[in-house]
Amino acid sequence: xxxxxxxxxxxxxxVDEAVTSHAEEVGRLLARAGAVVVTGGRQGVSAAxxxxxxxxxxxxxxxxxxxxxxEGNHWLSxxxxxxxxxxxxxxxxxxxxAVIALDGAYGTLNEIARALIDGVPVVGLGTWELRRHAVDDxxxxxxxxxxxxVETALRLAAG
Amino acid sequence: xxxxxxxxxxxxxxVDEAVTSHAEEVGRLLARAGAVVVTGGRQGVSAAxxxxxxxxxxxxxxxxxxxxxxEGNHWLSxxxxxxxxxxxxxxxxxxxxAVIALDGAYGTLNEIARALIDGVPVVGLGTWELRRHAVDDxxxxxxxxxxxxVETALRLAAG
Amino acid sequence: xxxxxxxxxxxxxxVDEAVTSHAEEVGRLLARAGAVVVTGGRQGVSAAxxxxxxxxxxxxxxxxxxxxxxEGNHWLSxxxxxxxxxxxxxxxxxxxxAVIALDGAYGTLNEIARALIDGVPVVGLGTWELRRHAVDDxxxxxxxxxxxxVETALRLAAG
Amino acid sequence: xxxxxxxxxxxxxxVDEAVTSHAEEVGRLLARAGAVVVTGGRQGVSAAxxxxxxxxxxxxxxxxxxxxxxEGNHWLSxxxxxxxxxxxxxxxxxxxxAVIALDGAYGTLNEIARALIDGVPVVGLGTWELRRHAVDDxxxxxxxxxxxxVETALRLAAG
Numbered sequence: 001x002x003x004x005x006x007x008x009x010x011x012x013x014x015v016d017e018a019v020t021s022h023a024e025e026v027g028r029l030l031a032r033a034g035a036v037v038v039t040g041g042r043q044g045v046s047a048a049x050x051x052x053x054x055x056x057x058x059x060x061x062x063x064x065x066x067x068x069x070x071e072g073n074h075w076l077s078x079x080x081x082x083x084x085x086x087x088x089x090x091x092x093x094x095x096x097x098a099v100i101a102l103d104g105a106y107g108t109l110n111e112i113a114r115a116l117i118d119g120v121p122v123v124g125l126g127t128w129e130l131r132r133h134a135v136d137d138x139x140x141x142x143x144x145x146x147x148x149x150v151e152t153a154l155r156l157a158a159g
Numbered sequence: 160x161x162x163x164x165x166x167x168x169x170x171x172x173x174v175d176e177a178v179t180s181h182a183e184e185v186g187r188l189l190a191r192a193g194a195v196v197v198t199g200g201r202q203g204v205s206a207a208x209x210x211x212x213x214x215x216x217x218x219x220x221x222x223x224x225x226x227x228x229x230e231g232n233h234w235l236s237x238x239x240x241x242x243x244x245x246x247x248x249x250x251x252x253x254x255x256x257a258v259i260a261l262d263g264a265y266g267t268l269n270e271i272a273r274a275l276i277d278g279v280p281v282v283g284l285g286t287w288e289l290r291r292h293a294v295d296d297x298x299x300x301x302x303x304x305x306x307x308x309v310e311t312a313l314r315l316a317a318g
Numbered sequence: 319x320x321x322x323x324x325x326x327x328x329x330x331x332x333v334d335e336a337v338t339s340h341a342e343e344v345g346r347l348l349a350r351a352g353a354v355v356v357t358g359g360r361q362g363v364s365a366a367x368x369x370x371x372x373x374x375x376x377x378x379x380x381x382x383x384x385x386x387x388x389e390g391n392h393w394l395s396x397x398x399x400x401x402x403x404x405x406x407x408x409x410x411x412x413x414x415x416a417v418i419a420l421d422g423a424y425g426t427l428n429e430i431a432r433a434l435i436d437g438v439p440v441v442g443l444g445t446w447e448l449r450r451h452a453v454d455d456x457x458x459x460x461x462x463x464x465x466x467x468v469e470t471a472l473r474l475a476a477g
Numbered sequence: 478x479x480x481x482x483x484x485x486x487x488x489x490x491x492v493d494e495a496v497t498s499h500a501e502e503v504g505r506l507l508a509r510a511g512a513v514v515v516t517g518g519r520q521g522v523s524a525a526x527x528x529x530x531x532x533x534x535x536x537x538x539x540x541x542x543x544x545x546x547x548e549g550n551h552w553l554s555x556x557x558x559x560x561x562x563x564x565x566x567x568x569x570x571x572x573x574x575a576v577i578a579l580d581g582a583y584g585t586l587n588e589i590a591r592a593l594i595d596g597v598p599v600v601g602l603g604t605w606e607l608r609r610h611a612v613d614d615x616x617x618x619x620x621x622x623x624x625x626x627v628e629t630a631l632r633l634a635a636g
Contacts, residue, residue: 004237036237061237061239078195078218078220080222080250080254081250081253082250083249083250083253083403083404084401084405085401086401086567086595087401087402087564087567087568090564091239091240091241091242091564094240094241094242095240106593106594107590109586109593110594113584113587113590114563114583114587116586117584117587118563128607130586130605139583242564243561243564245408245435245436246409246560246561249404249405250405265431265432265434265435265457266431266435268427268431268434269428269432269435272424272425273404273424273428275424276424276428277404298424322555377555396536396538396555398538398557398568398572399568399571401571408560409558409559412560413557
């Protein structure tokens, strides 16, 4: 049972069609690879990636901020309520063997930073560029397509 | 998707054969009723109820205290790591539409009390008797068999 | 700085005059002994013990469930917001070198149980009697007066 | 009591002399302004800002990641243990009416992002530059000196 791969996918909640389409494709490819998709369980990227995964026969887990499963989108195989508010972001990324980030605002930045604290690999598709005052390294592995995102995440997760 | 019933099962970590057998039977009956079994994911009652459920074709979620899925027992369909230590007890019971408690020590008492704070129905099979200084009501619905525990929990969860 | 003694005081939120008077006296005595009083920061026992402590020149910390300090009672020297809801109960008791429980309902039971999980000594003044199915020991040290509660808590805290 | 101003200060744990000196000066100025200084309670910027504040007669609160107050640095007036690990970062910044960030790595980025989610003003002194893929606004108010950092934070906190 413990050999299942879990991939966390994080990103914006208010996203355009191009991001939605990318997220669905990421979900579809993760499902085909047999990975469990973990998200924050709500709208935007979480909904699109879960829809893509479930429609391809995959499994999706949503880690919700409140107390009610009603908050979850319609494409969660299983949901977990936490009543932790935005503090549940930490639990979302902690549950990925790797994280894929698409688009996103401060919530996504918060999740990327938490993954980097924990040493979880982060793959970025059109998301935050991190540049520290005096540091040049690029902590997020930047990719250009959903295919590349999933392939890279699965490779790093296996690492 | 949201019509799935989730039942949290809590109890001792160091249990005798009679309790183990009861917990396995509870898991089996919950699986047959189509309920998702949520536990703290580790030993004792959590392992026995998950084993019973999974062997009967059910789904089990383990909400783990640490950062590693390796902590989980071998009968978890999916696990969620939290890094919250014993504070994750709150998340275990919050995820049940009803809670079944078997045997158990202070961890179980902590979980029963949290469920009662939240208004989640608690069914007790050989567990703590709660008697408040000046109150006579019995907050935990006491039952005598696994069959009665599952039937009562599912009825109260539907409530 | 690290030699300060912290005592957590937990109890009911809707309490009668006798309990209020006991809680105020507990606060007063803890302040005179130089202990920092930690509570959940809201009404009932938390407010009374904080009032007693602050009026006697002591220091009180309130660990609040929400995001706003406005939730706190008027006798907190300093407050800490958590946005953890009732899950913050764990943090309240974790911050005591010993815990004093007065009266109280399920929230207090939840806190007593957490303290016992953590091995933090619990002194009870008119609160829950814990009796496990097949266990006769009394986990909570029962006392009859505020003086005895404070004296016992300070002795056990010094461990 | 509720009119006290709380300012959270976050930053690197392994910092050079220049950053240490800046942090001490920030602490000193916050103490003189009567603000309570909230930090993660450990080394680097947290220790330096707390030292500066306490030596100037101020009050410092440290929100610690583990269970033991021994983890805290020597300049905490009061400490709060959480057993939340790095997830306690959320509680540190949530307790500021404004946040001052100095230097720092991913932990600091995580805290800045959380403050921005919550709408808490962030003042940056030699810390992360945030630039979102398609956004040009600068979410962190950038300053050049400790004086400017404290003055700006207090002004925004009053906002």
